[in-house]
Amino acid sequence: MLVIQNTLSGKKEEFKPINPPHVSMYVCGPTVYDYFHIGNARSFLISDMIRRYLEYKGYNVKFVMNLTDVDDKIIHKSKKENRSFSQVADTFTQAFFEDIEKLKVKPATLYPKATGHISEIITLISNLIDNGFAYNIDGNVFYNVARFKDYGKLSGKKTDELEVGARIEINNEKLNPLDFALWKKAKEDEPSWNSPWGKGRPGWHIECSAMSCKHLGDTFDIHAGGSDLIFPHHENEIAQSEAATGKPFVNYWMHFGFLNINEEKMSKSLGNFFTARDILAKYPAEAIRMFLFQTHYASPLNFSEEAIQAAQKGLEKFTNLVDKINSELSAPSQAAPMTDFDFPTFYSAFESTMDDDFNSPKAIAVLFDFIKEVNRKITESPSLNSGFYLKTKEFLEKTAIGVFGITSFEKEVPASSGIEDKLIELLLSIRATAKKEKNFTLADQIRDELLNLGVAIRDTKDKTLFKKV
Ligand SMILES: [Zn+2]
Structure with missing residues (x-):
């Protein structure tokens, strides 16, 4: 008998899927604005392991992971780099798929994108407005937290205590400081879609409610994610979905523990920030998986090179x-x-x-x-x-x-020349700098000598491509 620690009840409960042998499972996926870090990798690998064990037990798992491809972080990056938001999202969606494949994550049944579900999101918001759970102020639509009596049931937070904390960032447009945006009015230079409330884009929380409902139904079996998502993200998902359908949203909520680096919180400013790519350049996927699975998913986990080497x-x-x-x-x-x-x-x-x-x-x-x-x-x-x-x-x-993906009977192929490609890229970036500085002698020398080594290069508008000949 499989038991699951359910965040909603705070207890271990016997797992009883709604429609066995089918299991419906949703995991909050990445916001595609950068390479994902080792903390995100923990979420992806743990949910992969859970899904694989359910399959080991004979369940047929429909596993959905969303991709947030429109968001403040993506827009910020696109402005900084002078690219469109969709170019940024495409680049890092591609990178996400490359990295999870290298990590030997079994592909999800579906990877729905927020921008592919704008009409479902608009329908859901309209439903919430019609039922008095949301209100529109000048093109911004907010969820009315006070109207949803169960608010706080997942995180165990009380709304009156939350309100005190939230008052610091009081926003005059909202009725209540806890209310959150479902639809954000378009600002200049930002991506937007037409809606009954004018041009705008969806808030983050509503995406997950709309996509999980579309692909898994009003009520589904398992919703998982990092424990940092319990509040407000998952609390808000419950508020939106249950207000819209009048039915329980999810039967089993699972949350994964934090990952620290050498006993410190990972952050770019502390200089202890590792992308999954960084780690994959040094260690095989099997070692990373072994390291992550040797700690229970709900416990905090400390990442260090020594720990991964031991794994x-x-x-x-x-x-x-x-x-x-x-x-x-x-x-x-x-x-x-x-x-x-x-x-x-x-x-x-x-x-x-x-x-x-x-x-x-x-x-x-x-x-x-x-x-x-x-x-x-x-x-x-x-x-x-x-x-x-x-x-x-x-x-x-x-x-x-089958369950852990930590070894293989297939013959190891010699490692592909990852370092070789990186060295070529390095030479190409030096050549690009040389060209910018009008040092064409050096630029041509790099081109000719690469060709002597059997690497042909071709300049296009945006970048230089290379081919081994
Ligand atoms: Zn989510």
Whole structure:
């Protein structure tokens, strides 16, 4: 029996999906204005692990992760870089997909974008206005928090206490300091869409209500995200969705703990800010996954190079066994006697830890015990039949690979020349600087010598492309 710690009730509850074997799951995705950082990576990898374990249990999971592709941060960046907001969003949407693929995240069923759901958002806001839960002031539409009696039920916050805190940033346009924007009136030079309240764009919270409802229905099984989203984002999602439909929004709310760097909060100003790209340049995805899954998803997690190196070291035990199985199974099978090995006990130990609110650190400990026992068996009886190795392989495929993605039976291909491409990019950026400074001798020298090395370059309007010839 799978139990989940539900933020809404504050208790562990038996998981009962609405329509088994189907499970509907929504996770708040990235705002695509930059490369995502290791804290975001934790959210993406933990939700990937949860989804994979639900699939291990035989559920058919519809997994939806939204992409916020219009937002203050995107607009700010586009102004700073003198590009359109959609160019910025496209660049970092692309980067997001590249990075999650490198992290071996199983693709979601759907990645809906906010800008692709403007009409659903407008319909939802109109519904809230018609039912008295929202009001329009001069083209800005706000949610009327006082009208929703359950406000605060997820975060446990009381509205009167919240109001005191919120008064610092009092906004004269709103009836109540806790009211939040559903529709933001267009400012000059900002992206906007037509609406019954004039040109504008959606607020952040309403996107998730509109997209989850469209793709998963009025009530769905699991909504997950970082614990920093509980208030106000998820509280506001509940207020919007339940006011609009009159039905419970989500049955199980799951929240992931914070990630700190060397015991400090990660921040650009402290200089301890790591993107997933930075970490992937130094460590394989399997080591990053192992590191993240060795702490329970709800606990705070401290990131350090030592911790990730320790996780990587632990993975050697998996790799060694995988190599052994590969070589045994590629050799002609021997007529060895059947081996007794208690696979069912390991399966049930694995499942009972994961059934207890996805306790991945304990489940990984079960996998280490399994490897130890298998190795002991191999040392004791050198000629084991291939059935034993096939069952060992199957166990690892279902657990370590299927649920955690921390090892693989596929032959490692030599690392693609990532560093080589980076060096070429570096030379091209030096060449671009040389051209700007009218140092054409140096620019041409770089071009010619790259060609001698078999790298042809081509200048386009925006950038220089290269091809290995
Ligand atoms: Zn959300």
